[in-house]
Every structure is written in structure tokens, then in C-alpha cells.
Amino acid sequence: MEAALGRVTVSKQAGRQNLLVCFSHLRWNFVHQRPQHILTLASMQQRVVYFEEPVFEELPQPLMRTSEASPNILIVTPVLPVGTSAAKSDATQRRFVQQTIASMPHSRLIAWYYTPMALRFTEYLEPDICVYDCMDELSAFKNAPPELRQMEKALLHRADLVFTGGLSLFETKRHLHHAIYPFPSSIDVNHFHKARKPGKDPADQAGIPHPRVGYFGVIDERLDVDLVAQAAETMPDVHFVMLGPVVKIDAASLPRAENLHWLGGKAYRDLPDYLRHWDAGWMPFALNEATRFISPTKTPEFLAAGLPVVSTAIVDVVRSYGAAGLVEIADSDDLETKLRSALSRPRQMLRQQVDAYLADTSWERTWNAMAAHIERAHERKKIVPLRRSA
Structure with missing residues (x-):
């Protein structure tokens, strides 16, 4: 010992x-x-x-x-x-x-x-x-x-x-x-509220053009990599920033494109620095046995950061945040439409709704x-x- x-x-x-x-x-x-x-x-x-x-x-x-x-x-x-x-x-x-x-x-x-x-x-x-x-x-x-x-x-x-x-x-x-x-x-509201304030863009993200749609979290079998590839291909003017460690899947199998950026895992303390420079967040989860019962922590974290969010139809996201009008729910057929809608959504109106919804939610x-x-x-x-x- x-x-x-x-x-x-x-x-x-x-x-x-x-x-x-x-x-x-x-x-x-x-x-x-x-x-x-x-x-x-x-x-x-x-x-x-x-x-x-x-x-x-x-x-x-x-x-x-x-x-x-x-x-x-x-x-x-x-x-x-x-x-x-x-x-x-x-x-x-x-x-x-x-x-x-x-x-x-x-x-x-x-x-x-x-x-x-x-x-x-x-x-x-x-x-x-x-x-x-x-x-x-x-x-x-x-x-x-x-x-x-x-x-x-x-x-x-x-x-x-x-x-x-x-x-x-x-x-x-x-x-x-x-x-x-x-x-x-x-949700740790105070931590993710930092993303609503001005700040320096992290070095590995600073050169990525806007508009930016971002994801953060573990990259494993729960992520729909085909959907990620589809989004990058059908929206070449939008840049997709993907943060998180790759586990249980081969990193070499991840889709590649000029507008798709796999930046690796980031410390929790640094997440607001990345999120404040995104234009929307997304959760492109696969709909499979591994995601059937998940309740993604990142949903309220995205929202507290002040970002409009698009998600696939994860049951707990649909029934809570989707039903409240805080998250757009998309599939492969309407993903581009929902993402572009999120990118054009007025931020201040969304933040007022979010703050009211998350007021009684804390760790x-x-x-x-x-x-x-x-x-x-x-x-x-x-x-x-x-x-x-x-």
C-alpha cells in the first residue's frame, strides 16, 4: 500500500x-x-x-x-x-x-x-x-x-x-x-453561465470559422457518427466542433471533413470557454439500446450556457426539454432544417425561458x-x- x-x-x-x-x-x-x-x-x-x-x-x-x-x-x-x-x-x-x-x-x-x-x-x-x-x-x-x-x-x-x-x-x-x-x-448553473460572458476563444478553436455547432461529451457507441457525417456533408457552410474523449470505438473510424473538427477531451473548468464561442449546441445521439434510458447532463448545461440546442429523439430529452420548447428534436430527415432554425433563434428570448425552467434545478x-x-x-x-x- x-x-x-x-x-x-x-x-x-x-x-x-x-x-x-x-x-x-x-x-x-x-x-x-x-x-x-x-x-x-x-x-x-x-x-x-x-x-x-x-x-x-x-x-x-x-x-x-x-x-x-x-x-x-x-x-x-x-x-x-x-x-x-x-x-x-x-x-x-x-x-x-x-x-x-x-x-x-x-x-x-x-x-x-x-x-x-x-x-x-x-x-x-x-x-x-x-x-x-x-x-x-x-x-x-x-x-x-x-x-x-x-x-x-x-x-x-x-x-x-x-x-x-x-x-x-x-x-x-x-x-x-x-x-x-x-x-x-x-446543472451547475453558475459554471455554465460563464459562457454567456465575453472571453478569449481557446487556441485550438480560434481558427474555426462561424457558424459553429458544438458537441461535448464522451464519444462512444452512443454517438450517431453517420448523422454527424451527414450534417457535415449537407451543411458545408457550418462548422461542427466535437469535444470529448473517444472510447470503445476506433478513432480512425470517425468521419472526416473540412468543416468537422474533433478536438479531443477538455477539462470541465474549460468548457464555458469553448461554448461561449459556439452558435448552437447539438446532441447527435444514436437511438439504440445504449441510449434508451439516458438523461444527458449536457442538456441543461448547453441551455445554461445560453445556446439553442438540437437533439435526436432521446426519450428523457423529448419529454422534458422538448415538451417545454427548449430543445429542437430532429432526425436524419429534418436535421438541417432544425439546425438552421436553432442558428437563427433569438438568444435573449431563449435565455429567459431557460432561466425560468432551470431555476429549481441544481446539483x-x-x-x-x-x-x-x-x-x-x-x-x-x-x-x-x-x-x-x-
Whole structure:
């Protein structure tokens, strides 16, 4: 175990706190999204450990790599030798989890799962509260483990609370748990409002002509690359800026055109700098199993930035933002018409509608509501044994 863990857990804040240990399939430093927003707010009330999936390197023995995302958030990454078997991987991660929790004195333990697969090495845990924050239908994603559905059933059986990342996901899973609540994507309004103010165009974007239509997010099997290619071909006067890391698909297979610009992943803090220089945003998602239940965080982020938005017919986008007249819904037949309509839409009128719609939407409200559910669940667990003994 690396010395960094001991340094962090001797803690700058003396005394026993609640401890929230999160098990995630997503890297903390990959894309800033739902887990980072929620757990950063959670860390204001308790310590947080973010336990990532392992990485595999050429080493003689496993080690636990640690870093601090903030004074109260510890990121733990198991680093395993290349060729480690699944059984050995589970045993090592189990040991790392035990060491981490043991090194952090706490008054209450909350186990928070983003991936059911983590049950393979945490089935022994007996937390005060077990939360499954189901942000996506992971079993529908490319390269999903075949046993994921079975592991999710086991997690649903253990969980005290289940949260879902959207309304569609809630509706398909609501019969699977007695305490399940929808928490659709929220928004850090102040951060994206920065895009409404003047600022310097980033260097890698400054030379791209206008009008610009932009996308930001992970570029994977959920993106309709054929639709992207169609847009670039049929609208040669419009330049399409695509931000985000490419995963699970071959970057060489992405369409290429003079008016199509793949600029790679960008830090969350830098997104407003890019968005303020776009003329419209778009979400060209494929309509497939991987997108059936998504509730894209970028929808309210685009809107808070002051941009008109065009999206394919993602159910949660259509029923919320489309129905409210805030997002244009398009398919391959009318994409050009909808994009050109968005590019000509008066900004100030749109911003007034957006601000009214997003007034009660924030990650703070989301976390406060989640925290209230956690407190109620904890109270219920204290009461039930007393009733049984009576």
C-alpha cells in the first residue's frame, strides 16, 4: 500500500465522521459528470472515498494508488500486475477496501455503488446504508460484462436506496425496489453561465470559422457518427466542433471533413470557454439500446450556457426539454432544417425561458434530497429491529 493513504487518513479533520465509500466504473479524472457533482457536495458533510476500477501495469505486485481530489475526497485506484486473474483481482481489491475503511475511523459507513460489478469484492461489507445510484442502463453498453444483470439483481436486493439518473430509467426499474427515486441530470448553473460572458476563444478553436455547432461529451457507441457525417456533408457552410474523449470505438473510424473538427477531451473548468464561442449546441445521439434510458447532463448545461440546442429523439430529452420548447428534436430527415432554425433563434428570448425552467434545478438540490432519503432510511433501519424484538 502506498504511503499516500496513511498521510491522507491521518486526516486534517480530527474526530470520527461519516464515511461514504463509492465504487465506480468511471475514473474521477475522466469526464466531470454526475458522480463528481454529487460526491463533491457529499464531501462537505462527510469523508468520501472514490474507489475506481483497477488499472493493469507491468509490476511485480499490486499496489494501491491514492490521490486527493479535495481535502475530504480520497481517490483510490488499484494497480494490478498485467495478467492478474479475476479471482486474484477480486481478492486484492477486497483487501484494499478493508485497509482503506479500517484506516478511516468513522461513525457511520455508507456504501455507494455506481457499478454492481463491485459486489464481487465488497459482498462482505455491512454498511449502515447501501445506495445504488443507477445513472445508466450499463448492461446495454458496449463491452458490458455478461454477468452484470445478475450482479445488479444482487445489488438491488442489498440496497437500502436506489436512485436513477432519469425518469425513463426509473420507470423501467421502479418495480424492482421498494425505495427507488428518480434524480435526472441537474446543472451547475453558475459554471455554465460563464459562457454567456465575453472571453478569449481557446487556441485550438480560434481558427474555426462561424457558424459553429458544438458537441461535448464522451464519444462512444452512443454517438450517431453517420448523422454527424451527414450534417457535415449537407451543411458545408457550418462548422461542427466535437469535444470529448473517444472510447470503445476506433478513432480512425470517425468521419472526416473540412468543416468537422474533433478536438479531443477538455477539462470541465474549460468548457464555458469553448461554448461561449459556439452558435448552437447539438446532441447527435444514436437511438439504440445504449441510449434508451439516458438523461444527458449536457442538456441543461448547453441551455445554461445560453445556446439553442438540437437533439435526436432521446426519450428523457423529448419529454422534458422538448415538451417545454427548449430543445429542437430532429432526425436524419429534418436535421438541417432544425439546425438552421436553432442558428437563427433569438438568444435573449431563449435565455429567459431557460432561466425560468432551470431555476429549481441544481446539483445542490439533488444532493440535499438524496441526503434526506439517506437519513430517513437510516432511521427506518434503527426502528425495524426494535419492533421485531418487541
